[in-house]
Amino acid sequence: MSDGSNVAAIEVRDVRRVYGLGASAMVALDRVGLSIEPGRFVSIIGPSGCGKSTLLRLVAGLEPPAEGTVRVHGVSPEEACAAKMIGLVPQTPALLPWLSVLKNVSLSQKVNRAAKLHRRDPPDMLELLHKAGLGEAVHKLPSELSGGMQQRTAIVRAFGLRPAVLLMDEPFSALDEFTRESLQEQLLDLWDELKTTVVFVTHSVSEAVRLSDQIVVMAPKPGRVTDVVTVGLPRPRGRELLKTPEFHHLEDLIRDKLRGAWHAPVA
Numbered sequence: 001m002s003d004g005s006n007v008a009a010i011e012v013r014d015v016r017r018v019y020g021l022g023a024s025a026m027v028a029l030d031r032v033g034l035s036i037e038p039g040r041f042v043s044i045i046g047p048s049g050c051g052k053s054t055l056l057r058l059v060a061g062l063e064p065p066a067e068g069t070v071r072v073h074g075v076s077p078e079e080a081c082a083a084k085m086i087g088l089v090p091q092t093p094a095l096l097p098w099l100s101v102l103k104n105v106s107l108s109q110k111v112n113r114a115a116k117l118h119r120r121d122p123p124d125m126l127e128l129l130h131k132a133g134l135g136e137a138v139h140k141l142p143s144e145l146s147g148g149m150q151q152r153t154a155i156v157r158a159f160g161l162r163p164a165v166l167l168m169d170e171p172f173s174a175l176d177e178f179t180r181e182s183l184q185e186q187l188l189d190l191w192d193e194l195k196t197t198v199v200f201v202t203h204s205v206s207e208a209v210r211l212s213d214q215i216v217v218m219a220p221k222p223g224r225v226t227d228v229v230t231v232g233l234p235r236p237r238g239r240e241l242l243k244t245p246e247f248h249h250l251e252d253l254i255r256d257k258l259r260g261a262w263h264a265p266v267a
């Protein structure tokens with residue numbers, strides 16, 4: 001264990017995950033390896049069914065691998081979860097409908113404080129809500145918010161716990177393009193401030209390029225990693241970056257890798 005700076009935030013080694021038995025067995029992940037440094041923003045992209053969510057669930061400790069190992073800052077995902085080192089933002093925000101935005105984002109902080117689980121100073125939630133553009137919504141109920149505002153609330157709540165690792169499973173997929181772009185910007189601001197390691201599953205090539213330090217490309221049948229592409233674009237990554245040739249070049253590169261992933265032979 002693990003606060004040493006040379007310990008990976010996430011280390012996945014030779015992981016295999018199989019669903020079902022016998023002739024109906026489905027290899028969701030086969031010999032998957034991945035090493036993510038602390039503080040990195042890493043996206044996972046790949047065709048439907050290539051095992052992106054399965055990989056996230058293994059890192060979150062929600063399922064065990066059949067073979068191989070997963071470590072989060074040097075400990076097992078289960079230990080990392082127990083120590084509140086892992087945050088998870090699902091596709092649809094699971095907010096408590098009877099609590100205001102502020103209470104929704106503060107609740108788990110309070111619970112953790114009562115249980116003395118916080119290792120780091122928690123951020124000021126009111127300030128984070130303002131930063132995420134939710135300043136006028138702090139006393140509203142989730143039902144009074146748009147889908148984008150609800151998702152922003154869920155993201156602020158997750159960051160507010162100061163997890164060492166934040167796992168996000170297509171958090172913007174249900175949103176329109178414009179809302180999505182503005183949420184990307186706010187997500188990058190929060191990430192920049194809180195320096196959490198983020199693993200972000202997406203189907204959007206431009207989203208992956210804009211947000212990430214690295215993009216992991218996966219292929220299906222069996223689910224596996226076929227490429228890890230480093231994105232060297234400068235930060236901060238404002239909207240103007242989306243129009244640059246460098247950005248388009250990286251989008252094309254990732255699209256080529258994705259096309260290749262469909263036909264990549266199984267090693």
Ligand SMILES: Nc1ncnc2c1ncn2[C@@H]1O[C@H](COP(=O)(O)OP(=O)(O)OP(=O)(O)O)[C@@H](O)[C@H]1O
Pocket residue numbers: 019020026027028046047048049050051052053054055223
């Ligand atoms: N609980 C389960 N039981 C049986 N099969 C499963 C289960 N979860 C996932 N699978 C199968 O494992 C494979 C990988 O699924 P997974 O959801 O991880 O893919 P994905 O890349 O996240 O897909 P998508 O982009 O469509 O969300 C799929 O073939 C899926 O049908």
